[in-house]
Amino acid sequence: MSRCSVLSPHLYSVYINTLPSLLRQVAAPATHLVPSSGSADAGMVPVNSLLFADDVAVIGSAKSVKEMLKLCEDHSLSLGYRWNPLKCAVLNHPTSSTSSSGSTQLKLYGTPLPLVDKFVYLGMPFVKTGLSAASVLPLRSPGVLQLMGILNKIGVNRQGFSLLLCARIYATFVRPKFEYGLAISKFTAAQTKEIERLQDRCLRMMVGGHATSSTLVIKHMTTLPSMHHRIDVLTTRFCLRARTLPASCLLSLLSSTLLVSRIKIHLDKNPLFLALPSPPPSSDARLKSFFRQYRERQVTSIVTSTTQVLLRACRPALVVDPILYVPATRAERSLLVRWRLGWLPGKPEDCPCGRDRRSRRHFLECDLIPSFLWSDLPRCPPGSYPIDFALSSLPLGRSARCPPWWSSLLLMLWHIQRLCRPNSFYAIDSSPGASWYSRSSRNSD
Template sequence: MRAEDHSRSLGYRWNPAKCVVLNCPSDHGGRRMKLYGSPIPKEPSFSYLGVPFSPQGKISTDLLLRRNTASALAAMRYTLMPIGIRSPKFSRLTASRLYATFIRSKFEYGLCLCTFTTKQVALLEKAQDQCLRMAFGGHRTASTTVFKHLVNLPSMKERSTTLVFKFILRVHFLPEDTLLSILRSFINDLPPTTRTRFRWPTLLTSNSIWSNPALTENHASTADKINYLSSPASVRRTVVAYRTQVLTSIYRKPKPPVLLSACRPYLGIDPILTLPMSTYDRSRLVRWRMGWLPGRPKACRCGHTHASRAHLLNCLRVATRLDVATNTRPNPLDYVLNQLPRKIPPTPSSLLFSRWSSWWPTICQIMLEIEQICKPEGEYTTEAADVSGKILLDKLRPVSTESSSLLISPVD
């Protein structure tokens, strides 16, 4: 037996009592399997390190996904929900990071060993969407596409593809005397018709990153890929290139999602979640991006029966007030929001401050007016009605020359 020979050659020993044989040959008239002369227990199914195996000795992907999703949803309800992550004043970005750190790992357990059907991927996506709706307070059918884009959170299909890709890399970098490396060499030496019985070739051919040379700077051979992907930076670039390819394919559809198309067409955390601003301004901008503002059909104060996004942009003269063309893509308001700096520069320029000292208070005023139209019964405190945008503008205000000289002047 190969397992016994391998253990003897490396000086370790398996415990036969802790091993299990699935689909044992003795059940079909064959001999009983032994290890070091001791019979190995036989079972119809078995879970090893939390990964369930079927009677055929294959990973039971359906059962693994059901266990993972049940564990993740329970952790979301009883771990993160009690700390108030769906509170309006709780940072949506922080909520997404808490989810990615503590909950998503429960979805991901064992996924790097699996191949998935379309139905199985849909089950993973649905479960992740449930967790995200708990995080941002959406109703049970609310779309999560824009939220994932705003916080730069990959879909479960992207994530599972990335996990399998990284597993493939780890296997190639294992020492040659490890059991998995020996099995890989054994499988590679088999005839193509026999090789298909094993999962390893399927992982290689079905993985959208490993099997696409365009993502690894056109390195097609295994040796060239391994050489290129030997550094963490090149692995990160490859994963980002894959996710960018997925995002680009969505944008290039004949009818791309309207709300997603209004956001920045590249990966990264949207500045409306990171730049300094009041809780009220941030909430309005996030709800606008996600299509919650306007939400349910409401009559406009101008008398129009439906205050839709398109109507509000026209009724409130957004293009004129922001001094941009009416036909600006994707629309005047989102166009300006997409110009926000990713972060506050160390030394803000006068040009940057001049632009946003005009745009930002206008945007805050427009968002307040939209909210007042959609929620005419709402009462607004002085802080909620403040549209000066002072918090952001104070950070963008350039340091004057006189102030700079005072900061660097020597102390007598």
């Protein structure tokens, strides 16, 4: 419908508020009925139209929809507004030869309405069977990647803002664009993986990773959840909200009168919802606390049981990695992040020392790395890598004091970087880690 006045969508919905009662007069016999209020004895009304501001959907048989379109015409002419046939579409129209005749052809102001197999209503794709979960991601992906591309050009990249700020910008502005509708959609395992891949693609744009690079460490360092977990959270919130709606709400009326309910069959079965205590948390703060505790258990289990070396080397806790916020120069933080991501040592090529190929194992015995640097690091338990253990031993909190081995750790990473890129020049800082040391000194005075 095209609005013919300067009224806002909300005022426009008031303007056409008398339309639903007219449409109910020609409802098809098979139209679903709900109580006219929260009370079952208050009479039943057919649900043959849905109106959200100036977005209107009419539901029924070909005959009843044709009658409803005529009522819509008359209503618009009597009140001085006009529908736009070019913005309308007919979904699930009968396709038999008799039904496609002129007697059942749907028109508005004499203009035939286009027949479609899929239509987007209120931002959600519909097909003849209802909501189309398979069409959600193709609908969202172009806009998500376009926005991520714009943000990437203005600083959401590894040469621009810090990784932590980039992650927060992504979670605030990009992720919500493809989270819309996830709470009410039932995805297959393959479709959930595709949604996960979209997030991974955004994160790779953020750090400049190649097309198949893992994003597990990025998500762990920045506490970004997987999209599988986000879907569970959104679905759980929706289910809890649906259960507390007033009895007179349309969703409540439909859930109580339909023999088959999407909420009962699909949404209530997600593992996070099933793990809720009884009774469920009574406030949003307590619900968030439950979500965090649930995810903390997941993170601890994944990090301690995974076979992926880089993820297992991270701190087994749901906290932002301190290397993302401790005082450090841009070059120092780049060294720390690249080590965590496995970009150092990178490909196993010949080491300049000539003894072996570059690898985490080789660096422990490489003659070009001063041995005293290894001795300066905190003693690590058997099976742990000294640099990984040192990074996981960094104190939490932005006001934490600098550990005594901080400069040795940075100097060692500088040597490793020099070995990995022998043809590049990297100036050595005369006082590695000085920014954190100086702040710790000021705070102790």
